[in-house]
Amino acid sequence: MSMILVGMSTCGMSAGAKDTYKSLEALVEGSDNELTFTGCIGMCFKEPLVEIREGERRTIYGHVDKKRAKEIYETHVVGGEELPDYIVYQEDGGKACGGSEQQFLERQERIVLRNCGLINPESLEQYENRGGYQATRKALLEISPEEIISELKDSGLRGRGGAGFPTGLKWSFCAGYESDVKYVVCNADEGDPGAFMDRSVLEGDPHAVLEGMIICGKAIGAAFGYIYCRAEYPLAIHRLQVAIADAVAKGYLGENIFGSGFSFDIKIKQGAGAFVCGEETALFASIEGERGMPRIRPPFPAEKGVFGKPTNNNNVETFANVPWIISNGGQAYRKYGTEKSPGTKVFALAGKIAKGGLAEVSMGRTIEDILFGIGGGIKEGREFKAVQMGGPSGGCIPADLKHTPVDFENIPKTGAIMGSGGMVVMDDRTCMVDMARFFLDFTQDESCGKCTFCRIGTLRMLETLERITRGEGEVEDTDMLAELGEQIKQASLCGLGQTAPNPVLSTMRYYMDEFLAHIKHKSCPAGSCQALVDFIIIEEKCTGCGVCAKDCPVDAISGIKKQPYIIDIEACVQCGKCMTSCAFDAIYTVGKKVAAS
Secondary structure, eight states: OOEEEEEOSHHHHHTTHHHHHHHHHHHHTTSSOEEEEEOOOSOGGGOSOEEEEETTEEEEEOSOOHHHHHHHIIIIIITOOOOGGGEEEEEETTEEEEOTTHHHHHTOOOSTTSSTTTSOTTOHHHHHHTTTTHHHHHHHHTSOHHHHHHHHHHHTOBOTTTTOOBHHHHHHHHHTSOOSOOEEEEEEOOOSTTOOHHHHHHHHOHHHHHHHHHHHHHHHTOOEEEEEEETTOHHHHHHHHHHHHHHHHHTSSBSSGGGSSOOBEEEEEEEOSOGGGGSHHHHHHHHTTSOOOOOOSSSOTTTSOGGGSOEEEEEHHHHHHHHHHHHHOHHHHTTSBOSSSBSEEEEEEEESBSSOEEEEEETTOBHHIIIIIITOSBGGGOOEEEEEESGGGSEEEEGGGTTOBOSTTTGGGGTOOOTTSEEEEEETTOOHHHHHHHHHHHHHHHOOSOSHIIIIIHHHHHHHHHHHHTTOOOTHHHHHHHHHHHHHHHHOSSHHHHHTTHHHHHHHHHHHHHHHHHHHSOOOTTSOSGGGEEEEEOTTTOOOOOHHHHHOTTOOEEOOTTSOOEEOTTTOOOOOHHHHHOSSOOEEEEEOOOOOO
16 A cells, blocks of 8 residues: 655645646545645655655655656556656655655755655644654653753754744743733744745644744743734645644643643734734734834833733744754754754745755755755856845845855855845846845835834835936945945834845945946846846747737837847837747847946
8 A cells, every 4th residue: 555645735736736636536546545645845846746655665756747647656556666757756764765856855954844745734643643742741741941941042042033032042031021921922924035934834844833832831931822824825824723723622732731730722813914024023013903013122022022911922933943852952953053053944945046945954054055955056057146045134145155154143244144044046147236126125115114214215225226227327326325224224113124225235245346337337237127138039049930020019120930030229129028929038138238438
């Protein structure tokens, strides 16, 4: 008998996993084989994924559509013959033994993702079979709240939401305040463009997060917890709801857990997609039913948080680490990472990366090791230009700093931040001025408007960047951007405003030549800013179909059928219609020729 698992997280389903599952469901019917689903194993670039599990042997197939699913079932499951060309990863007795993507998983150290892709996230029994809720039992029956906090301090775990504050110390602050009511809050309001770490954990291993929150509740003396999850994550919310219901039914949540006398309940609060609610005091306001706007600190949340009561807030990844640390000990956690940044970190690889997905590695691994050793380098073999870390609050790290260790000490030196773990990769066709504009457009739109410098200052910066990308900038604009950026950082109330200028400032730090090319020469070197590029047709790719000429609104394209066409650069108005209509990828953009200084 074989167990067949289909990757059914958001990434898998967007790639067609539902159809794959239905196809296998029809094939399995009436047989002794078992069909189930699992979460994301991290290889999003190979979805839909199907695993055939036979005893201790695991064989994972990639890009499994309905047709390939039928072939795999009939050949491998029924016929007993594997299909090597489709295998992306294989394991026997816990040891990797093959597959085209063996390196992708072998080079990782998985603590947070320890169950993702291995269990059915809606099966409490499968979570229990992998040691689930044993850490909770230990925390409630065998050790004191002080010992829980001591273990967290020994581990050196730092908040994985971006700030990197020591988790054990944070818990001790909240535990130190006397109150009739305290709260545990899990921040699952993952809003950074290109970030999907927390979503994947919630979809693949929700009980690990619940368990971490229960242990936190015991440590600080709280009996109630909120999971603040963005409504744009419907699958994560569904699986959390299933996990909470199952945990309550089993007695892991609710009254007198394990007969310990400790009670704890959890409620899901859905966020409306406000990026500012990633800031904890704005998040608390939203939980209370108020508009999500930051509050002045002090008092800090450990003293007055949700409904004015002592509150501890950590993100999804931080809580998912806790059960492992309690079960294995803080010193075991310190075997991973560096002295000041212990443990592992989950990163979402997105953008121009060859192998987009999730990777969990020890802190201290270099950018190059993560992007090239695991992520497979840049798509189409193009040149690596930069990586954006920290999302809209972070910055761009150039290719010549690719040997930088990824930890809380070294990344800030580059002008970026660790953030929650998003890595947006850029190649040589990415315009850094436009990239800065993109992130500032996001933060300006998401500003709550409370602070004048954030509300108006980011708007002035955005307007300036938009002028530069249109070729209307002036040299003085760079000085203004730098000065205004520093003022916004110093005068804003919350983290959104304080970090909003970072993408602009870091980009100017490393790519001032691109800014000056836009301003002085009215040219975009990357060939990205539409107003500053020339459109050209690649002869070798052009089939002479004539569609581009037909669609051109100003008749700037001419040619003979079945012969390469030509664009009259002088007549072209850079509308881009030809590029979108070309089915052969024959039309490219290049920066306008740089005029003499």
